[in-house]
Amino acid sequence: DGGITQSPKYLFRKEGQNVTLSCEQNLNHDAMYWYRQDPGQGLRLIYYSQIVNDFQKGDIAEGYSVSREKKESFPLTVTSAQKNPTAFYLCASSPQGNGNEKLFFGSGTQLSVL
Amino acid sequence: GENVEQHPSTLSVQEGDSAVIKCTYSDSASNYFPWYKQELGKRPQLIIDIRSNVGEKKDQRIAVTLNKTAKHFSLHITETQPEDSAVYFCAASPYSGAGSYQLTFGKGTKLSVIP
Numbered sequence: 001d002g003g004i005t006q007s008p009k010y011l012f013r014k015e016g017q018n019v020t021l022s023c024e025q026n027l028n029h030d031a032m033y034w035y036r037q038d039p040g041q042g043l044r045l046i047y048y049s050q051i052v053n054d055f056q057k058g059d060i061a062e063g064y065s066v067s068r069e070k071k072e073s074f075p076l077t078v079t080s081a082q083k084n085p086t087a088f089y090l091c092a093s094s095p096q097g098n099g100n101e102k103l104f105f106g107s108g109t110q111l112s113v114l
Numbered sequence: 115g116e117n118v119e120q121h122p123s124t125l126s127v128q129e130g131d132s133a134v135i136k137c138t139y140s141d142s143a144s145n146y147f148p149w150y151k152q153e154l155g156k157r158p159q160l161i162i163d164i165r166s167n168v169g170e171k172k173d174q175r176i177a178v179t180l181n182k183t184a185k186h187f188s189l190h191i192t193e194t195q196p197e198d199s200a201v202y203f204c205a206a207s208p209y210s211g212a213g214s215y216q217l218t219f220g221k222g223t224k225l226s227v228i229p
Contacts, residue, residue, distance in 0.1 A: 045216060059115070103160065
């Protein structure tokens with residue numbers, strides 16, 4: 001499952017600070033996604049993008065922002081407005097088109113609040 | 115929006131026994147149902163999926179069944195092995211156009227296979 005890389009593996013945020021999580025893929029996939037994983041809560045969709053320069057809010061977008069300036073990159077910013085940011089964040093990508101629904105996940109970033 | 119319920123949250127089985135995990139969904143427009151496996155410390159990986167035009171799909175020791183009328187689908191693992199120990203997530207999605215699916219995941223089932 002190489003081809004989608006998240007960094008850093010661990011990240012610490014101070015009060016009032018914005019932090020950015022990196023997600024890069026070289027799979028030539030059109031669609032990219034950000035999920036938040038909390039213990040016992042499954043995976044919840046934060047934002048997704050189907051094409052460069054376009055993205056949509058998922059189920060829990062408040063306190064987060066994204067950009068999609070390049071096909072390969074989909075960074076997620078956790079803003080100070082997100083009051084409970086401690087979680088495991090997973091980035092994923094998939095090709096577009098029927099029959100191409102498989103999500104390829106990165107290895108994740110664990111974000112903690114200092 | 116879609117709501118996916120998954121049961122049980124934890125499941126322990128003896129090696130060689132079968133394991134069944136069940137999910138229900140709320141949106142009758144959902145037509146794609148994948149299952150992901152996440153081993154400890156690793157990323158989720160797709161193990162099997164099913165579309166609404168079929169009722170059952172098998173891949174070696176793994177099978178998924180779908181009941182559209184009742185809006186539930188299940189994962190069946192036969193002859194369980196210790197390496198099957200992991201957290202399993204079900205998901206559901208309607209087709210949202212432009213070849214894309216926005217999956218709603220269940221909360222996961224932690225399966226432990228006891229040697």
